[in-house]
Amino acid sequence: MGWLFSHHSRSALIEHLICADENDAVRWQTLKYALRGNILWSVVQVTAKRDNDFLTLKKNESLRLIYCHLLQKSEGLWGYKSLCEEAGPRYYTCPLRYLTLAPVIRCASWRESVRMYHGPQKEDKMSLxxxxxxxxxxxxxxxxxxxxxxxxxxxxxxxxxxxxxxxxxxxxxxxxxxxxxxxxxxxxxxxxxxxxxxxxxxxxxxxxxxxxxxxxxxxxxxxxCRVPDRANGKAFLLLKRDDPHWRERVWTLLQETTTLPLLTHWQNRILALLQSSQMLTPIGGYGGLTGWQLALDPLRLTTLISEAIIAGELCCTSRHSEEHFSSLRAA
Structure with a gap:
């Protein structure tokens, strides 16, 4: 979904984004919302009015989703661009409690990034x-x-x-x-x-x-931290806190560490598999750095990739990722 500009005030736009609504397929209601600058975070409860294969819901079943609405003013009008959790938005200021309010994980790597952002608070920057x-x-x-x-x-x-x-x-x-x-x-x-x-x-x-x-x-x-241990499948990646390109850097490190052939468009799914299987875990400490630990189990990783291919989650050609719920909210 691209940008849509249609409101004369920021408050009117926010009211539009958080109001309850429905269409022929679902009803949705905003349970919680929070502003972080010009980013509106919300937890939306979606209830199916009939069986919904796209959301894997039966009639009257509900699902809670996390949304990231980017707000912007252009040519006198306020507009927005909505990103669902599954799209893996590269913004991590989502309130931590929202991860609990929406317990179904749609993008594990994004949730880990949110937790890293809210990780152990930095002590006084001048404190040695x-x-x-x-x-x-x-x-x-x-x-x-x-x-x-x-x-x-x-x-x-x-x-x-x-x-x-x-x-x-x-x-x-x-x-x-x-x-x-x-x-x-x-x-x-x-x-x-x-x-x-x-x-x-x-x-x-x-x-x-x-x-x-x-x-x-x-x-x-x-x-x-400098050279991966390819024989044992272990490596560390050090990053500045809130590095917006951490996912690409982890992917590069993975390719340098494993001998398995990995296609570029598998990136998001493979990283999610690594995190859910504890082969990719965040590391922290004190100061302006954070990082990731890679501890590969080649047999386990091979099995996970094979299962994902059989299930159709990984394929030979890149497919454009659909944004959850993108067709539900009318312009």
Missing amino acids: LQLCEVPHIMSDGYICDERCTLLFLSLWGRDTAIQELLARLTLKNEEALTQLTLTNPALHEHTLFPGNPDSLDKLTARHQRTRFGTLVHLWLFDKR
């Missing part, structure tokens, strides 16, 4: 974390998995302190660093486990003439 094990080293961000295993860590400090840290990470005695404890100004602790030092890689940069003198910026990260 202090490393307890080695004095005078600060961190402005990290990424870890669900077991708090270090996947990425950004550190700042003087050269001698950074060298001490790197040396202690490689020791095999009681001076070895088996965990890293970071604290914020409120003394809240963030604990990371570096694991096997052989699995870590590093980059450094030297910054001179700072207000604190010469500082070294150290990035420690799992080698699989």
Whole structure:
């Protein structure tokens, strides 16, 4: 569905979009709605007046759908463009509670993006974390998995302190660093486990003439953040928070990690399969980064793809995705 401009005021347009209505096939009613800038989010309950194969509803059965209405003013008129959840809108400010109000998942990857957007709230942007094990080293961000295993860590400090840290990470005695404890100004602790030092890689940069003198910026990260482990089907993708192109980046990483032939137009369905089977999971931490963990089970993935092909969900040619409910709301 394209843009439709027909209202002289924004409030009149919103009233039109949330009002109850019906046609020969269904009745719909807006249960909840919320404005986020010029995006109107709504939960709509659709009730079939007769058997409806498109929505897979029997007569008098109901289904709740999430809608994203984009609002815009042009040439004196307010207009809108409606996107349903299944279309995978690239907007993620939908209130989290709407995912519960509409429990039937139409697009798992979009829901994960919404959860990532509303994930652990950033602490004060100016708040650095202090490393307890080695004095005078600060961190402005990290990424870890669900077991708090270090996947990425950004550190700042003087050269001698950074060298001490790197040396202690490689020791095999009681001076070895088996965990890293970071604290914020409120003394809240963030604990990371570096694991096997052989699995870590590093980059450094030297910054001179700072207000604190010469500082070294150290990035420690799992080698699989840079090069996928194709033999074991494991890789990590680091992204800036709210990266609008995360889906394309994950798809590229998948193609670099697996040996399975994947057609480009399978992207949305394959990513949804990976998330529902826990082979693609979000990872988080502290600071301005977030990410995804890819842990492929080749046999399981092959089975899922085969089942999707047999069910007609994947085909050799690209088909234009229909937007749910697009024909139900008259202009």
